[in-house]
Amino acid sequence: MKNWSHLPSGEIELTIESEAYLELAKDYFSKCQYEDARQALEVAVRSANPQAEYLFGVLYEDALGVDWNEDKALLWYLRAADHGYAPAQTAAACLYLDEDDVMTDYAEAYRLLTLAVHKENADENDGAPSLSVDFPDAAECFDEDERWIAVQEGYAEYRLGWMHVAGLGVDIDKEKAFSWMEKAAKKRFRAAVFELAQRSEYGIERNEVWAKKAVEYGEYDPLIRVALRYLDNDDTPEDIEKGLSTLTELADKGIGSAQIALAECLIKGKSTSKDADKALQYLSLAAKMGDAKLITGLGIALYKSEETEIDPDVAVKCLELAAAAGDNEALVELGNLYFDGAGEILPDQEKAFRYFIQAAEKDVPSGCELAGYCLYEGKGVLQNRQEALGWYEKAAEQGFYNSYYMIGMIYGYDETLFNYEKAVRCFEKSAKLGQTDALIRLGTMHLHGVGAIPSDRRKAFHYFIEAAQADNNLGWEWAAYCYYWGYGTQQNKQKALQFYHKAAQKGSGHSQYMLGYIYGYDTTPPDFKKAARWFKKAARQGHSDAQLKLGFYYYHGRGVKQNYKTAFKLFTQAAAQGQATAMYNIGDAYENGYGVEKDEKQAFAWYRKSAELGDKWGMFGAGRLLFYGIGTPLNQEEGQCWINKAAKAGLPEAIKWRTH
Template sequence: MKRVTQAGICTLSADSSEYQRNETMKNWNHLPSGEIELTIESEAYLELAKDDLLIHQYDDARQALEVAVRSANPQAEYLLGALYEHALGVDRDKEKALLWYLRAANHGYAPAQTAAASLYLDGDDGQADYGEAYRLLTMAVQKEDADENDGSLSVDFPDPADCFDEDERWMAVQKGYAEYLLGWLHTAGLGVKIDSEKAISWIEKAAQKGFRAAVFELAQRSGYGIDRNAVWAKKAVEYGEYDPLISVALRYLEGHGTPEDSEKGLSILTALADKGIGSAQFTLAECLIKGKSMPKNADKALHYLSLTAQHSDAKLITGLGIALYKSEETEIDPDLAVKCLELAAAAGDDEALVELGNLYFDGAGDMAPDQEKAFRYYRQAAEKDVPSGWELVGYCLYEGKGAPQNRQEALSCYEKAAEQGLYNSYYMMGMIYGYDETLFNYEKAVSCFEKSAELGQTDALVRLGTMHLLGVGAIPSDQQKAFQYFSQAALADNSRGWEWAAYCHYWGYGTPQNRQKALQFYHKAAKKDSCHSQYMLGYIYGYDVTPPDYKKAARWFRKAARQGHSDAQLKLGFYYHHGRGVKQNYKTAFKLFTQAAAQGDATAMHNIGDAYENGYGVEKDEKQAFTWYRKSAELGNKWGMFGAGRLLFGGIGTQPNQEEGRRWINKAAKASLPDALEWRPQ
């Protein structure tokens, strides 16, 4: 059955429909006699149909039912409708199902009235008829026994097996389903006015008849009140469902929608946990760890977790261990996290070994990283054939973290992980074959990247693109194929795919040159925080459009500079030095030049020397000027050569040395620096 909603209220449960269907299909022999006098022939064919249904001979059952319904047999009409509704031996046909249900309903057969009402509630394309559904459901329940419970909370739960014979029990379930639906209609105001009291009354009547969906509804919906929830949650326990009662306990502990009563909540949880209910043991342990309305008690928590591990899913304990070292909602406690994860691993969750490795690899709280211990845990997970264990052992060996670097052994580990479908391992195998000098094999590299790409690793597409763009090993340069790979990565919204596709558009590699598309693609990559794309946008706006847009250029240079892009730091420093697109500020320029110089930028080193020589944003210091010019010159910067040569020739900031000075100035001149070509001794 579909879920019907109004004003945000869920009105029908798919589980209840499935439950009703299952009960119907399982209990053909328990149908009571109809209210009209039947012919002997009709009853005989009805019995034949029931026998056929029990052995799933639906076609034979249909033929027998078609004979039985000739004398207006309501049971046969109902069953024929069920065949069409559930597609048993016939094509699903809701119209025919409704026709037969209504015929049986008109003969006073309550299960058919309920079934017809369900179809009206399940109307496709907004064709539900809630009013008719309500009328039929009311008919289905109107013969309620006079001594039936009035729906108050003081409920005595009889066991249907003790109170009814098989036919009566089946009818009680059908009646419970009808009452449950009536309750929902009153809750949502569908076909009848909203009436919360009537809604609860009907649902409780259904629950008293053993209709489980009603029991669970009353046990779990907080709007019914904690007292009613508690009563029916205890009933749900009789059906082997403990979660509703555990939820009630947590609400008492946390005061969610009810006055806090930690003593009552703890009592419920403890009673269930001591009975061996794993979910209660786990919940109680979690409360003791987090201190939910009770003092923290790690030892007691571990006791209950150890009990949980004996018969419950150890992954729950793994999840708790993970939360203890990296969840923002749980206080970080790496020592307790280790104990939880070790307990989970001992209980059979091999993934807990991986998490132990992750905890030690990165460290947490007061626990410092211990990559050697992390590697040992990864190795244990790998030995148990955990795919991520093999991959992480491969990573450690590839990078030399926690173990001596060994690319050959890393390759072997990645192969084992790749065989189990980890696409990143194929990617790393491609990296080894494609870029490691001792293991280089371009054919294997391409094959691995292709497999990784097929499994969804878009970075592999970028690698394939760069290999074909530049040519690797025996792979000749193929710019068109490279552009295709970059475009595939871009369509998958890979930032480096956008960036490389933009590069191809900018220079016309593998596609006609199109600076406008390049600009568009660089924007997409820049929005994903690609600092090089941010730099390129600054470059295009500042140097490659007419007229230049220095403000936009400065804005993009700033974004890239903040991410440590040295060229962006250099150019933004130049903008601040000259007041281009920003307000002139020598101090800010000097700071940016210093950042770029720290990354080895020779031009930035020259600019620092220039700042010291002329007092731009810093106090004049000719010694520092010479030092920075010399650094720049030694890195091959022609401006640095000229600056160092001038100061050496004139003995400024250093001992005079005209010969050395001329040598540097001549180098700058050979590098075609106009100032050096035109220089004459003063």
């Protein structure tokens, strides 16, 4: 800390010249002529004028006509503080209280604030003229920050109270905090009034007293919160009568937020009997008072509420009131309500789309985006991606980055509107705005090359890595794929394993399958137990290849205990998803009675299904059973045909069979 012992101290005698230049400086401040103010202050401070010294500190702290310099600001504040000027003592304390500054010194801040308080009280008691700077026009030249607040009476007490609230250099002490806050509030320092009205640690009785004082400043929310605490019994002795009477009194005076709070009580039957009609009357009054957004908030809370006794129709009426009162976001929420349904209100996507369109036509960005979504997917309206494009473009112009992504999807994947260059530009904009899925799209487009965009595996890998670093699940998976095959980067199967683990832990079924595959088929020696564990995780998510591989493991007892029934069940699950090899395995199980009762007709049926999907084992099985008439009428010609197809597909058993 700097040593300020060289500063002048003791009694001061102001000269007429100093006072005159101080008044001139104040006039310049009021006109925001800071260079002229500085020159006038240079004369005023020659006789150690504390107000002039304080104002010099303000110049340096706010960079008004001089370069910003907190050290010089503190020097001038301390000079004025040493001359007993209370606002300067408070301003210097504020600098010492800055938690992100190297000059933070809570002990010195507390000392200066205490001096300021004592100085203010002494001036009041001895009738000394106030040295406070009182030129309100000048304050209009600044943001309302601590330098100007510091000259208000009660600010030093408020900061002392806050230090005891937060434990800044002193013990947390609720009673001391309250005592200082109360002193500040009694001097009509508004922040202290609101602090006393709202901080529950001071007790509901104190909160109520000061909440009523806050009403004098036109602030009703603290008193409304007090009333609700009486109703909710929230760390407060329940007093339903007082809570309701307070809310009703404020609501009847036309206070919109009280009308909305009371309406919510009437809708939910909280501490009073339900009366939806009366609630809607209060909401109508609030709407007329311009509180439409608050009514929208209530409507949202009602239709999303898990309380089964709430009538969702009331939520609809709330939102309709808010929309009629001019809150266009309420139209979007009405659309959301009908799109998904709520309570007994069934989904009605056509109605939802109409609300989205109404909002979109009023230039509500979310309305534009949702109208685009409905048109893109054909939800509640005939699919029309050309029209969807227009609404997405309007939303994108208003900063909705996901709309850039959807425009890219239309240009990149809709066959009637292909424009890969535009798609890439949109995905790039979306990615810059934080949409990590856009990085995946850019990666896959550059990996394979589309339209006039050539394949660039290095660029693709860069996009996948960027998405992975943003913790995008597909980013981890695609980067792992590139590492596994050496696409766009040096092949590194250990890295691939690490990246697949990241994606698998985030729930990716394909990555879980790949871990099973690597541990079971691409590791020396293979780790069948680990492979089986990962195949199980992927199989539970419906991954057909994992179901097939896990069925094979159970069939052979590889990494798990052999169990033909479990194998058959897994093959059936995979076959249901069109897995041709699984169909062959089901046929084999029926032919040999593995895990199921032997049934040669079923065996042939499953072999044939597999064969028709191009599986060479299925072709061989179907051909063999046809040739010998097993489970199907004898047909050696057709049987031979299927076996020949299996041989051409390279199946050794089929080739060997043909030679006999």
